[in-house]
Amino acid sequence: MVSEKSKLQSEERRERITQELPTEEFETSQKRKIVRLSVNTLPYLYNSIYVVLGDDGVFLVDLGYMTDFNKFLNKFSQEITQRYGVKVEDIKALFITHAHIDHFGGINLIRNVNPNIEVYVHEVDSKAVERFEEVFIYARHYLKIFLARAGLDEEGIKTYVSMYTASKEFLRSAKITRALHDGDKLYGFEVIHTPGHSPGHMCLIFDDVIFTGDHILPYITPHQFPESIMKYTGVGHYIESLDKVREVVLKRKISLGLPAHYSIIEDVVKRIDEIKEHHRNRIRAILDMCKEPLTIVEITERMFPDKKGYQFILALDEVGAHVEYLWDRGFLGIKNIDDFLKDDDVPARWVSVRNYYPKI
Numbered sequence: 001m002v003s004e005k006s007k008l009q010s011e012e013r014r015e016r017i018t019q020e021l022p023t024e025e026f027e028t029s030q031k032r033k034i035v036r037l038s039v040n041t042l043p044y045l046y047n048s049i050y051v052v053l054g055d056d057g058v059f060l061v062d063l064g065y066m067t068d069f070n071k072f073l074n075k076f077s078q079e080i081t082q083r084y085g086v087k088v089e090d091i092k093a094l095f096i097t098h099a100h101i102d103h104f105g106g107i108n109l110i111r112n113v114n115p116n117i118e119v120y121v122h123e124v125d126s127k128a129v130e131r132f133e134e135v136f137i138y139a140r141h142y143l144k145i146f147l148a149r150a151g152l153d154e155e156g157i158k159t160y161v162s163m164y165t166a167s168k169e170f171l172r173s174a175k176i177t178r179a180l181h182d183g184d185k186l187y188g189f190e191v192i193h194t195p196g197h198s199p200g201h202m203c204l205i206f207d208d209v210i211f212t213g214d215h216i217l218p219y220i221t222p223h224q225f226p227e228s229i230m231k232y233t234g235v236g237h238y239i240e241s242l243d244k245v246r247e248v249v250l251k252r253k254i255s256l257g258l259p260a261h262y263s264i265i266e267d268v269v270k271r272i273d274e275i276k277e278h279h280r281n282r283i284r285a286i287l288d289m290c291k292e293p294l295t296i297v298e299i300t301e302r303m304f305p306d307k308k309g310y311q312f313i314l315a316l317d318e319v320g321a322h323v324e325y326l327w328d329r330g331f332l333g334i335k336n337i338d339d340f341l342k343d344d345d346v347p348a349r350w351v352s353v354r355n356y357y358p359k360i
C-alpha cells in the first residue's frame with residue numbers, strides 16, 4: 001500500500017500542466033529524432049508540441065492557440081534552428097491530434113510564417129477546424145438541453161453557456177490540406193482513430209513511438225463529454241479507443257508514449273489500465289449513489305464537492321458522460337419519466353436498475 005506521505009511526495013515530484021517543461025530530445029528505434037517543445041497555450045496551460053525530424057522532412061505534432069506566438073518562434077529558433085539547422089519555414093506538415101483550441105489554434109499563425117505548411121486532421125474533427133464557428137453554435141443548442149436535463153436552472157444554464165463560449169470566441173477557423181482516416185500512412189506516421197475525448201481524436205505512430213494527444217495522459221484522466229452534445233465523444237467510444245490503442249501498442253512493441261500535456265508515458269499499457277480502472281470506479285460510484293434517484297447536478301455535487309465555476313461545468317460533463325454510458329447500456333433508468341410527457345427539458349432523476357456492474 002502506498003503511504004500518504006510517499007503519495008504526497010510523488011504528487012510533488014510530478015510536473016504540472018501549468019508548468020513549462022524543459023526541451024527534450026527523444027530517439028526512435030530507427031534513430032530518428034523527436035524534440036519536445038513546451039509552450040504556453042491558454043492561461044495556466046502548457047502543451048507539448050513535438051518537432052519530428054523524419055526522412056521525408058520536418059513535421060509538427062499539434063500547434064495550439066498561443067497568446068504569444070513570437071515566444072514560440074523564438075523558442076523554435078533557439079532550440080531547433082540552432083541545434084538542428086531547421087527553420088519554421090522548413091516544416092513540411094503539421095498533424096493535429098484533435099480539434100481542441102490548445103491543439104489546433106496555431107494553424108493560421110504558423111501559416112503567416114510558413115504559407116506552404118500542410119495541415120492534417122482526422123476527418124471527423126476536420127469540420128471543427130475548418131468551420132469552427134458553425135460547429136460551436138450548432139452544438140450549443142444540445143449543450144443547453146443537456147444542462148436543463150442535468151438539473152440546472154435557467155440562470156445557471158445561461159451562465160454556463162457563456163462560460164463555455166468565452167474561451168472560444170477569439171478563435172477563427174483554418175483551412176486544412178486533407179482529412180485523414182484510421183490506418184492512413186503519411187510521411188512515416190500512421191493514424192489510429194481514437195474517438196472519445198474528441199470525435200476525431202487520432203493517436204499517431206511513428207517508428208516505435210506513439211503520440212497520444214489528449215487520449216492518454218499521465219497523472220490525469222482526459223476530460224469526457226456526453227455524446228448527446230457531440231457525436232463520437234462519450235465514455236463508450238473513449239473506452240473502445242483505449243482498448244484499440246492497448247492492442248496496437250502491444251502488437252507493435254511501442255516503447256514510448258508522448259502525450260500532448262506533461263512529459264512522457266513510459267508504459268502506455270499500464271497507463272491505459274489505470275485510466276480504465278478510474279472509469280470503472282467512477283461508474284460503480286455513480287451506480288451506488290443512484291440507489292436513490294438523483295439528477296446529474298446532484299451526483300456532480302456529491303462527487304466533486306469542491307468544484308466551482310468552470311471546474312464545475314467540466315465535472316458536470318464528466319458525470320453526464322458516465323450517466324449517459326450507463327443509460328445507453330441499461331444500467332440506469334429515469335425515475336420521473338412521466339414528467340417528460342409534459343415537458344421535454346425537465347431534470348431527469350437517474351436510478352440504478354440492476355444489481356450488478358457493467359464490464360469495462
Ligand SMILES: [Zn+2]
Nearest residue numbers: 098100197214
Ligand atoms: Zn483535448
Ligand SMILES: [Zn+2]
Nearest residue numbers: 100102214260
Ligand atoms: Zn489538450
